[in-house]
Amino acid sequence: MSVRHETELYDPLKFFFEQRGYEIKGEVRHCDLVGIIADEEEPLIVEMKKTFNLSLLLQGMERLKISNHVYLAVERSRAKRGAVNQRWGEIATLCSKLGLGLMTVTFYKSKKPFVEVICEPGSPLQAQRKLKSRKTRLLNEFRERSGDYNVGGSTRAKLMTAYREKALRVALALSGSSTAGASPAALRDVSGIGSTASILQKNYYGWFERIARGRYNLTREGIAALEQYSSILEVGTTSFESADKPDTLPDPSVKN
Numbered sequence: 001m002s003v004r005h006e007t008e009l010y011d012p013l014k015f016f017f018e019q020r021g022y023e024i025k026g027e028v029r030h031c032d033l034v035g036i037i038a039d040e041e042e043p044l045i046v047e048m049k050k051t052f053n054l055s056l057l058l059q060g061m062e063r064l065k066i067s068n069h070v071y072l073a074v075e076r077s078r079a080k081r082g083a084v085n086q087r088w089g090e091i092a093t094l095c096s097k098l099g100l101g102l103m104t105v106t107f108y109k110s111k112k113p114f115v116e117v118i119c120e121p122g123s124p125l126q127a128q129r130k131l132k133s134r135k136t137r138l139l140n141e142f143r144e145r146s147g148d149y150n151v152g153g154s155t156r157a158k159l160m161t162a163y164r165e166k167a168l169r170v171a172l173a174l175s176g177s178s179t180a181g182a183s184p185a186a187l188r189d190v191s192g193i194g195s196t197a198s199i200l201q202k203n204y205y206g207w208f209e210r211i212a213r214g215r216y217n218l219t220r221e222g223i224a225a226l227e228q229y230s231s232i233l234e235v236g237t238t239s240f241e242s243a244d245k246p247d248t249l250p251d252p253s254v255k256n
Contacts, residue, residue, distance in 0.1 A: 006032075009048045012105050012113040013073055017044065031063060033073075046071045046103070052091055060100045068099065069121050076104035076116070092119045149232060160232065163204075166193045168229055170200065171207050171222045181215035 013033055014024045022035035022044055035044030045063045049056040052074045063070045072095060076088075088104070095102040101121035106114040144162035173190035174182055184197035193199065200208050200216050207222030218226075226233070 006048045006050050008107075009050075009073055009075065009105050012115050013046055013048070013103070016115040017046075031066075042067045042069045044069050044071075046073050048073045050075055057094075057098075057100075060095075061098065064099060069101075070099075071101035071103050071117075071121060073103040073105060076106045078106060078108075088118060095119055147232070160229070163199075165232065166191075166195065167199050167205060167207060168225065168233060169193055170196050171218060171226055172233055174208070174216060174218050175223070175226055177217070179217070181211050181217040183214050184216070187216070 017035050022037045024035045028034040031045050032048045033046035045067050047059045056072050060070050060072045092102050096119045099122045102118040104116050141162050149160035169191045173187045188196035209217050209219045211217050
């Protein structure tokens with residue numbers, strides 16, 4: 001059941017906050033919903049729209065000049081049509097970064113509307129608490145690449161990641177070995193890649209072949225990769241101080 005006017009959101013939201021001890025009034029100095037509760041100086045402000053859009057976001061930012069306790073409220077359609085309705089997590093992340101709360105109201109034909117708080121004003125989402133580790137991984141990846149080999153915005157091209165570079169340098173070291181192959185320890189010493197053993201064992205790209213216990217050789221794919229990326233291998237030695245850190249390994253489910 002979809003609403004025709006944003007005013008239909010008011011009663012469910014008013015009831016929701018009144019149950020939490022707020023005194024609610026509508027349209028107070030251009031604010032859709034304003035609430036006051038005992039012993040709190042900051043007023044509650046809620047701006048409403050049928051759907052999430054830029055206009056609502058800008059309204060919320062403007063209300064932050066008045067109070068730190070600002071929510072944006074929209075209908076949550078059970079029909080699940082439209083791009084916005086599929087991206088609540090991303091919208092909540094955006095609101096949380098801006099210090100805004102986000103609420104949705106779901107309407108039904110035969111029962112009361114359901115009000116849900118997706119994120120609170122000024123309170124970071126759980127996913128955002130991982131931001132520091134994500135930043136660390138980003139910086140590690142940046143530093144471990146020997147150059148800029150990818151075009152920004154590429155979606156279908158194979159990307160030259162730090163891990164692929166490491167695998168290439170292991171393959172280059174292996175290309176100079178005899179037909180009897182080489183051990184991970186020997187290849188580590190030649191390539192300077194601390195995670196050589198892991199790269200050989202996981203063999204994400206199919207470049208390596210285990211011919212005996214502790215002995216590896218290149219596959220045809222590995223030889224072809226050395227030819228394909230020969231210009232990158234000529235750039236020089238890269239610093240791989242974080243080579244053994246798990247967060248530098250690629251996700252096998254992601255195609256590079």
